[in-house]
Amino acid sequence: MKNRILHLKPVAYSDLNAEILAHLNKYKSDNTEIEIRNLSCGPSHLEYLYYQAVAEVEILREIRQAERDGFAAAMIGCFDDPGLFTAREISQDLLVTAAAESSVFLAATLGDRFSVIVGRDKWIPQMRDLICRYGLRDKLASFRSIGLGVLELQQDKQETADRIRREIENAIVLDKAEVIILGCTMQYGFFEILQEEYQIPIIDAMLANLKYTEHLLEVKQKTGWTFSRRGMYERPPDQEMADWSLI
Amino acid sequence: MKNRILHLKPVAYSDLNAEILAHLNKYKSDNTEIEIRNLSCGPSHLEYLYYQAVAEVEILREIRQAERDGFAAAMIGCFDDPGLFTAREISQDLLVTAAAESSVFLAATLGDRFSVIVGRDKWIPQMRDLICRYGLRDKLASFRSIGLGVLELQQDKQETADRIRREIENAIVLDKAEVIILGCTMQYGFFEILQEEYQIPIIDAMLANLKYTEHLLEVKQKTGWTFSRRGMYERPPDQEMADWSLI
């Protein structure tokens, strides 16, 4: 039986769903079946903390729904990993992952240090904090910003690719990066040509998330290793959630 | 004219409001006028990430309301600082603070290293991350847990005080703490007697928050120094928030 995995696009529009699903399906393992959903309301991008806070409640609603719908795993498709820790806290059998955590752990193993290509400087403080929380501050060579917002990334693909190229080169030459992460799920679709050009791993965050999810599912199914319920991911008591109408 | 400051109790009950307001009023400066509000719906404590996520949206609603109501500042009354960065991002003239940030910066200056007395081990990972985000990891001597949930802290005050005493002593002797933070706003009311006993600063997080808020208001009014709008606290565009019904 295949593993049903939900790709949760944590924004409130569906235009690119088919394209994204096709992208994911191209790289999935045979054992995986992917479904894509987006939020029913909320912002269209998550460049601001406020948008993430609003989206997080919707994300958690979708996570709870995914659990009821019997998914094996859910992927939160944004490099800010909005709601990731919370989703793990409240989920039961559902395994939850997100784009940044998946990407940085992979990048950390593939070379000495990695750089992250972001859209705008605004994103950097939060992402740097995130990488510190994942414990990988010593593996981070640099952030490099291309000066484009999330919604511009797929508009003029040539322009986006050229800006990414310039910062990849800066990351390699100036920051001694050995691995590059495209630090926004909306930079999907660029990695193959860039990887061909630069001959170093160029991580597509959405795909890194997919492969990491498949890996953690396999690990869980074979060995029982999954998120510890002691400490950080201790789950709230069902009764209390029910009493407060939170479930 | 006095500074109107809102103490936002980020939980959905009002029982202790009068008692907390009296506690705050006892320590406020002459120039301050405090009002207390709580959430209209949501959880009664924030020990879980999920409860914080749900509360955050309500907190942000209250923050926006406080801005409209002409408050000079709003204090988020929880040591997890839920929604603090987000509230600063979306606020305009309203100055927003929270309990942990206020306490750790104060503790950092009063001695070499500080320990934080928490209710349960579950709280520690998040709070450690928070202290790292504030840049103060090197000033943290230890966390010490007393094994009580938030809602138990004010029930048997003798028991709570005795457990706090035991961990203060461990923090001083074993961890060489020179300053103690009572790491939950619901540990209010204990600091004076403990400070008398141990003769070192015992920080009441709610009061540290009050004094820090008054300080940042004074700074802002005299010098114009307030939260930078470049990077972390760049505000979302009004038009975008309006388009997405987020304002």
Added chain:
Amino acid sequence: MKNRILHLKPVAYSDLNAEILAHLNKYKSDNTEIEIRNLSCGPSHLEYLYYQAVAEVEILREIRQAERDGFAAAMIGCFDDPGLFTAREISQDLLVTAAAESSVFLAATLGDRFSVIVGRDKWIPQMRDLICRYGLRDKLASFRSIGLGVLELQQDKQETADRIRREIENAIVLDKAEVIILGCTMQYGFFEILQEEYQIPIIDAMLANLKYTEHLLEVKQKTGWTFSRRGMYERPPDQEMADWSLI
């Protein structure tokens, strides 16, 4: 076609090979085919740097042989990861992994902080350095030593398990570990019962290595992401190796 993976036991005895192979086969994915080999000469354990240095040359010989024999991947079965970086440097299509790196990246994602149960204090400095090299120093709660050498770990299993239990409890209570790594491949076979007892992830390093290897193979095959050849893993020139009879 299945992925042929070599489990390289980096010591010079074969007694436990069948048992270890059975252990690995029990947890492998359908797509994996495992073969086990040991060194033809050298030490029987790697508790000393000297033994590791001697073994490393043999390990590299086996890695080169594995490449010629068409394996897709090779796992170095020791928690000191002897020769790992070097093996990656000289390998071409062969993907090389080892026990510690695989375990710590997995543990890092499953909870806030992990502890490593080692045999003897002697091992700690090297392993701490290793975890720092992998970038995960902030995720390490503690090392806990049970006072047994590698060759004693499988002798009196009851005694070994009891000593591990004592240190798991110390790690949980005193060091706030949320995940435990059994920090020697020769602690294989203990994790399931301990995991049942403590209800937190207890990582068997040999199995973590297997699952991580399968993951990196899948990633490489689907996306082309594999070890960067820029910097740390730049490969020596073939001609130079030939000139110096190193190939």
Added chain:
Amino acid sequence: MKNRILHLKPVAYSDLNAEILAHLNKYKSDNTEIEIRNLSCGPSHLEYLYYQAVAEVEILREIRQAERDGFAAAMIGCFDDPGLFTAREISQDLLVTAAAESSVFLAATLGDRFSVIVGRDKWIPQMRDLICRYGLRDKLASFRSIGLGVLELQQDKQETADRIRREIENAIVLDKAEVIILGCTMQYGFFEILQEEYQIPIIDAMLANLKYTEHLLEVKQKTGWTFSRRGMYERPPDQEMADWSLI
């Protein structure tokens, strides 16, 4: 009754005293009364460790005098914070602060990371150490030097301002600073115009010190929280100081 605060100019000249006092008075709170004093002998700037060592003894003499004269607080007006820890150690009721500590704690809260504009490269190692001692190394984006000595800073104000502008821009663009500290009290008087131009907080160290001092006084008077006497600030025994003629 007003709080009498001493601004101690830790150098041996009085030329600018009236100007500095006027600057401070412009930003003080109503409850504050400021007096300014300088050293009676010693160097005219503190760019060298030697000058600081010589000045420190004079500073401590003035601190003891300030205590006898009934001041509530004393501010050491130099960004090297000369004698700060020592002054706190020997003072009794007098609350002692200094320019750097006050500035960095404020800057740390106002944005993700701050840069410090210094006069000469020579100052950087000591100031970096100081920021590490305050626990804020992770909040420091960079030091940027303008190539002017302390005594040149107020000579050609246009030139000084232009050099500061150039380094503020470098700090913002290259180092992603969100807050700027003018890292010498003798850079006073520049912040308002620069803040207007760059629209981010530009901290005047002398004023940050004033507001921080008022804050710590208010905190002490309302809650009793002041410097811990356990550990770092344990005071020498009076008898011993008397025996050795140190008091």
Added chain:
Amino acid sequence: MKNRILHLKPVAYSDLNAEILAHLNKYKSDNTEIEIRNLSCGPSHLEYLYYQAVAEVEILREIRQAERDGFAAAMIGCFDDPGLFTAREISQDLLVTAAAESSVFLAATLGDRFSVIVGRDKWIPQMRDLICRYGLRDKLASFRSIGLGVLELQQDKQETADRIRREIENAIVLDKAEVIILGCTMQYGFFEILQEEYQIPIIDAMLANLKYTEHLLEVKQKTGWTFSRRGMYERPPDQEMADWSLI
């Protein structure tokens, strides 16, 4: 021609001078000639920052005198390294060293991590800062305090030795220290018997200082490598010091 080295006892009594000189002479190299001097006024121990500040001016006077007297080097005989950086800044040909720096660099090379046995908890914050300034925070296993002031250390030698023994054992067993530093020059005379007992290096800080001084002198004389005059140790201009009567 022999190297004349001054051992500067940075306290104002001479009782133990002969004993200390004999101790040093026992371990010096053939090429070394040691003279001992103490301060003419000031405190008798340096456990407080205030005593160090007062002593520092006297130390610098002695350093300048030593330079005029043609010494090759001067050793500051206290584990707080009072005035070390300043003395290097103002000295010309005189090479200045101190006890802590000498000890920690030596200990860092002799094993994985070292512990420092101090007299009282009060000393720890300053010494921890010092070790951080020397760049060796990652090599520090722990501080362990024996509860005796400086002037008590040589009074009841049996008692002192027994207390040191207890903390050496704690450092070895609990903190995994591989090397011990006796963190006060007044713990001289104990290392040989303890080293015999514990079979690990027990560093006598006064002797470590002597051997390090001889080493740096030899290095300077053979290669010209000595303290960089760029940055931290840039020397104040002679004319300025003369103008301000500081020389």
Added chain:
Amino acid sequence: MKNRILHLKPVAYSDLNAEILAHLNKYKSDNTEIEIRNLSCGPSHLEYLYYQAVAEVEILREIRQAERDGFAAAMIGCFDDPGLFTAREISQDLLVTAAAESSVFLAATLGDRFSVIVGRDKWIPQMRDLICRYGLRDKLASFRSIGLGVLELQQDKQETADRIRREIENAIVLDKAEVIILGCTMQYGFFEILQEEYQIPIIDAMLANLKYTEHLLEVKQKTGWTFSRRGMYERPPDQEMADWSLI
């Protein structure tokens, strides 16, 4: 009686032995007698991990031979310090040192921060790890690469010197380095002229190694302080090594 020190050139050619020996003899102390040896087989440079692994076994063979031949110390003449920790582990009376450790500890004391001039970017990750293991990450200003392989460094000396000059200037101006290390033993012979030009310490790694070795020998002979046998350098049991034909 003089101390016999072996300079072990850890590569398999002897061409430069006489020149290197002359270089060392020029700077040695009177009490030292140097002999030079190279590996009988293996690579001619150690720029790759693989070459180091192959060489390490030969190095250890030479170390054991040096012990039998009665040397007091052996120096491993490569800035990657290949086999250093292992050689210390298995040696008995022989004291073993290497170029990088010797250089970085010396540089750390001579100024605030040091930069390392390397041949190629490839070297940096390993050397950065090494400096972290020595505990000195906070003292490292930067690596600067001149784009030449080891075997090219002595070919066109003018070209090599010019490239080093350019990076020394970058290190001083951009990275605020106060001390420079020439990070390859094959950069020998350049330091004096560069030191004359730049007036800051320019460390020749081979000579730093020599002086450090003489220092550690003197320390050991006078005080008995040498590498701790507890933990990292615990020696393998003789019987076990004999059983496994490793001795």
